[in-house]
Amino acid sequence: MLCVNLPVPMEYHGRMNRIWHLLRTTIGRKLIVALTGIVLILFVVVHISGNLTIYIGQSALNNYAHFLQSSPMLWIMRLAILAIVILHIALGVAVARENRLARQKTRHAGESWYLRLYQHRMIISGLVLLVFIAGHVIHLTLGVGVSEVFRLKDTSGYVDVYSRVVTAFQNAWIAWAYIAAMLFLAIHLKHTVRAVFQTLGFSRENYFAFFEFLSWLVTLAVVGGFISIPLSVQLDWLAVP
Numbered sequence: 001m002l003c004v005n006l007p008v009p010m011e012y013h014g015r016m017n018r019i020w021h022l023l024r025t026t027i028g029r030k031l032i033v034a035l036t037g038i039v040l041i042l043f044v045v046v047h048i049s050g051n052l053t054i055y056i057g058q059s060a061l062n063n064y065a066h067f068l069q070s071s072p073m074l075w076i077m078r079l080a081i082l083a084i085v086i087l088h089i090a091l092g093v094a095v096a097r098e099n100r101l102a103r104q105k106t107r108h109a110g111e112s113w114y115l116r117l118y119q120h121r122m123i124i125s126g127l128v129l130l131v132f133i134a135g136h137v138i139h140l141t142l143g144v145g146v147s148e149v150f151r152l153k154d155t156s157g158y159v160d161v162y163s164r165v166v167t168a169f170q171n172a173w174i175a176w177a178y179i180a181a182m183l184f185l186a187i188h189l190k191h192t193v194r195a196v197f198q199t200l201g202f203s204r205e206n207y208f209a210f211f212e213f214l215s216w217l218v219t220l221a222v223v224g225g226f227i228s229i230p231l232s233v234q235l236d237w238l239a240v241p
């Protein structure tokens with residue numbers, strides 16, 4: 001077999017070296033967790049903004065879903081989000097482990113269990129979200145559990161995502177499971193928004209109150225929006241027409 005070694009530009013080696021070096025330092029790993037965290041925050045903000053069109057009506061949500069599903073970028077975006085989630089989890093677990101080891105050196109005897117639980121909140125809420133996202137994609141993207149409405153089309157001939165969502169949340173167990181999962185999203189998001197600012201260097205004392213306010217605002221708006229959908233179906237404010 002003919003084997004040809006193509007010349008690789010020096011600047012490519014330089015860039016790969018820098019990324020590799022970044023991954024090998026604690027601050028580099030924190031930076032990547034923060035940057036991937038920003039992309040995931042943007043993802044949930046865009047996702048809830050799109051989902052809220054459910055309150056405009058059936059065709060608004062279905063048009064929005066059709067716009068996404070017919071995009072030539074759909075699979076590129078899906079694979080990019082998957083890669084970002086994997087990177088965020090892998091480096092997030094490493095950073096949490098390093099923080100724990102650092103804390104062990106300063107740990108006081110008799111530390112309460114709820115303090116320990118609080119210190120592990122990012123790992124716990126992150127793992128719950130991982131299970132949630134896997135279940136959510138199987139449920140609403142693949143249609144497992146809502147097969148009776150999965151193939152429905154609306155009057156424009158678009159996939160009827162509206163009926164899929166409303167039918168799914170008419171099951172009280174599913175609706176309350178989503179609401180419970182959103183509380184873990186709140187824990188994760190609240191910490192992430194603030195941590196992102198700190199890691200990116202905005203940690204001067206006079207900004208603290210502003211970033212605390214901003215992290216509460218983003219968390220309550222996003223999580224409140226997500227929770228409102230299963231809750232509205234359970235309260236019969238949203239129904240299949």
Ligand code: HEM
Pocket residue numbers: 044047051065069078129133136137140141161165178185226227229230
């Ligand atoms: C009540 C809350 C939520 C509702 C009603 C909802 C609705 C939906 C629907 C209808 C789809 C399928 C779209 C389609 O196939 O056209 C979807 C996909 C998805 N959702 Fe959600 N979602 C909710 C919360 C969340 C949260 C909190 C996250 C992330 C933390 C999330 C992440 C995703 C992901 C990753 C997909 C797969 C995207 C794809 O199909 O490419 N969702 N969601």
